Amino acid sequence: MVSVYGVLEDVRNLLCRKQGGSHRIKDHTQLLKPCNPLSRKRIITSIMADSKEQRTLDYVLQNAVRGDPQSVLDFIDKFSENEWAMHVGNVKGPIVEKVVTETDPSTCLELGTYCGYSAIRISRLLKPGTRFLTIESCPANAAIAQQMIDFAGMQDKVKILQGSSQEIIPRLKADHQVETLDFVFIDHWSECYTPDTKLLEECGLLRKGSVLLADNVVYPGAPDFLEYVRTSGRYDCTNFPTHLQYSKKEDALEKAVYRG
Ligand SMILES: C[S@@+](CC[C@H](N)C(=O)[O-])C[C@H]1O[C@@H](n2cnc3c(N)ncnc32)[C@H](O)[C@@H]1O
Numbered sequence: 122m123v124s125v126y127g128v129l130e131d132v133r134n135l136l137c138r139k140q141g142g143s144h145r146i147k148d149h150t151q152l153l154k155p156c157n158p159l160s161r162k163r164i165i166t167s168i169m170a171d172s173k174e175q176r177t178l179d180y181v182l183q184n185a186v187r188g189d190p191q192s193v194l195d196f197i198d199k200f201s202e203n204e205w206a207m208h209v210g211n212v213k214g215p216i217v218e219k220v221v222t223e224t225d226p227s228t229c230l231e232l233g234t235y236c237g238y239s240a241i242r243i244s245r246l247l248k249p250g251t252r253f254l255t256i257e258s259c260p261a262n263a264a265i266a267q268q269m270i271d272f273a274g275m276q277d278k279v280k281i282l283q284g285s286s287q288e289i290i291p292r293l294k295a296d297h298q299v300e301t302l303d304f305v306f307i308d309h310w311s312e313c314y315t316p317d318t319k320l321l322e323e324c325g326l327l328r329k330g331s332v333l334l335a336d337n338v339v340y341p342g343a344p345d346f347l348e349y350v351r352t353s354g355r356y357d358c359t360n361f362p363t364h365l366q367y368s369k370k371e372d373a374l375e376k377a378v379y380r381g
């Protein structure tokens with residue numbers, strides 16, 4: 122049986138996805154125009170108030186230890202084992218951590234914050250003074266992530282930039298004093314991976330040795346990104362086969378080191 126809750130959640134995810142993708146919806150209420158104002162208000166309240174992301178945050182706030190990033194990650198994982206979610210998770214997480222530790226970055230960028238899980242995982246490893254910027258197009262997700270990061274005690278290490286990657290990347294130098302990026306975690310919608318990689322190059326944000334690490338290159342899959350980084354002659358690539366978070370499905374991360 123399809124639950125009303127599930128339908129609302131699908132609609133909400135669709136709205137967030139549309140907002141981050143190329144078909145950006147300027148005004149979500151347009152979609153609900155055929156409804157009368159009261160129904161419209163009820164639907165919007167339902168969609169935004171009790172999302173899976175909000176319930177994940179509530180679960181963490183009720184159970185995890187404030188100021189303890191590992192505890193926050195553990196409770197996000199625990200919640201997501203019952204209700205699948207897009208966090209990089211506790212199987213791929215250690216691979217991401219290994220690459221970050223080996224890279225020892227001073228300036229990091231993440232594309233796709235979601236609830237802040239990977240931002241917490243990565244930022245806790247960074248040496249003092251390292252900058253970690255994370256871009257999230259969905260305002261509701263960005264708000265949840267900020268609360269999650271605050272609760273984990275990582276608020277001084279992580280800066281969320283709310284907006285789409287396509288709009289924010291070209292402004293990183295002027296608005297956020299970024300010279301070049303040492304490490305980029307690419308984990309938003311896979312159709313944005315290649316255009317955003319090219320945008321990072323065009324904006325002069327990559328230097329010889331900059332490390333890109335892309336999630337979900339097998340599931341849901343990013344074939345055009347894999348082809349670009351493996352055949353353009355601009356990157357040295359390594360594949361890390363693994364499994365999709367909270368699932369037995371096959372997935373992989375791709376590390377691409379810019380040749381400069
Ligand atoms: C897979 S989730 C990120 C998971 C997160 N990195 C983690 O592991 O905890 C993808 C997120 O990217 C956001 N997103 C999608 N396209 C985007 C874009 N073009 N710019 C910024 N954020 C985007 C979505 O709203 C969603 O919250």
Ligand SMILES: [Mg+2]
Pocket residue numbers: 207208209308336337
């Ligand atoms: Mg991912």
